[in-house]
Amino acid sequence: MAQSHDPGRPVRVLIVDDSAMIRKALEIGMSSDPGIVVIGAAHDGERGLEMARALAPDVITLDIEMPRLDGVSFMRRLMPERAIPTVVISAVTSEGAEVTLRALEAGAVDIIAKPSLGTGTALPRIMADICRRVRNAANARPFLSRPLVQTRLTARRSSHARDHVIVIGASTGGVQALAQLLPLMPSDAPGIAIVQHMPEGFTHSFAKRLNTTCAIEVREAKDGDEMRPGLALIAPGGSRHMVLIGHKPKLRVSLQEGPPVSFSTPSVDMLFDSAASCLGPSCSAALLTGMGKDGANGLLNIRNAGGRTIAQDEISSVVWGMPRQAVMIGAAQFILPLNSIAAALLEPPATALAQTAHKEGQSI
CATH class of the missing domain: 3.40.50.180 (Methylesterase CheB, C-terminal domain)
Structure with missing residues (x-):
């Protein structure tokens, strides 16, 4: 069941990413936003699942390619028990895009291209966008993709x-x-x-x-x-x-x-x-x-x-x-x-x- 976020308090965020540099950058960037509190960071999907169950965050930011448990498998295990709004932060490659789409189909609510730590002056703008979308995601109601039960329609005219x-x-x-x-x-x-x-x-x-x-x-x-x-x-x-x-x-x-x-x-x-x-x-x-x-x-x-x-x-x-x-x-x-x-x-x-x-x- 989806949990609801109390708009009167900051959004509690769990970061799940196997890159220590990305985890640190996201933690620093999101902690600078008064509307967000980072409550934990996990270095792989298995640890992320454990922390999600224990901490019940309002939003999870999720990498896709991780050891032990990748992002798609993470979503497929998490969503049936806890429909926590999840924002995928993924590298833009043809392979990464395909896997990321599977995570969205599994219930993730948004997708953000992973920032390059060498983007210099653009990084504050990128982090501001990430913060805005994480705050908005707290109000989302994730749905598991359901198989279609309707047959294909016919154009009336x-x-x-x-x-x-x-x-x-x-x-x-x-x-x-x-x-x-x-x-x-x-x-x-x-x-x-x-x-x-x-x-x-x-x-x-x-x-x-x-x-x-x-x-x-x-x-x-x-x-x-x-x-x-x-x-x-x-x-x-x-x-x-x-x-x-x-x-x-x-x-x-x-x-x-x-x-x-x-x-x-x-x-x-x-x-x-x-x-x-x-x-x-x-x-x-x-x-x-x-x-x-x-x-x-x-x-x-x-x-x-x-x-x-x-x-x-x-x-x-x-x-x-x-x-x-x-x-x-x-x-x-x-x-x-x-x-x-x-x-x-x-x-x-x-x-x-x-x-x-x-x-x-x-x-x-």
Whole structure:
């Protein structure tokens, strides 16, 4: 069972990492934050499990590649008995990315690229980001990945798939959510553009994993990719935003350098704003589980442009932050559990306006 963190006290953190230098750097960096108290540090997964059981931390930071017990095995043993929010801090390699994704599927709530101790002046900024995400993770509700019980859906009006585009935004918990949502999409589903907050180097492996479980093609987006039915494009992690340009049926994605928007690069707001401009009522959008506010304003713009807008509900979200903000500002026509969102996205957007009056704020 997941434990709840008392917001009136600092977040109690356990560090699990086999590198003494990384353990020390994380301990010093997080101890400088008045909202965090480091209560212990373990040098391998077995010792980490012992300390997690004894100390009951609010959050665990976890390395992946460790002796005796690796991070994935750690998560698989920990989560059934103690659903402690766990932030994976992992090296960015192709092998490391693949293993890290398995840890997320096993219940970890966030992923951070392991900082290089030689990053010099950038290290304080990196540590500030780690502290912010650790504090936010204390409010997460980890879920074990569950096998899908639904069968693949059928597009209601596949002949209109070229005129209909789906956009999705997610952050904390989004890896698990997308792994359950996208396999439900039929091979002739409308084109899908996705921003999932994830460090550079991990989105490519994430897309490859999804591609093996889906009827649609799933891959990391490249600048200039054309949106088409049966294709889902995931924005690369890093310093570029993904936006839609042009007009249907010749709609493309553009990867653009720029400062963070809503504290995020790539930003869900940037994708959603471009979808509102390019697609208007031909767009369906879903804002899934995640910390912060990214995507809420963009979802409102899509709604105001006549598109269909959905926010994931609180019960099925790991963190009800981004969807909650969307609900608060009136951006969401529908507030749905994760297992209902795929079907709602496939509904032709033109039907949304007719249903809004009696379904707004309710499940469908």
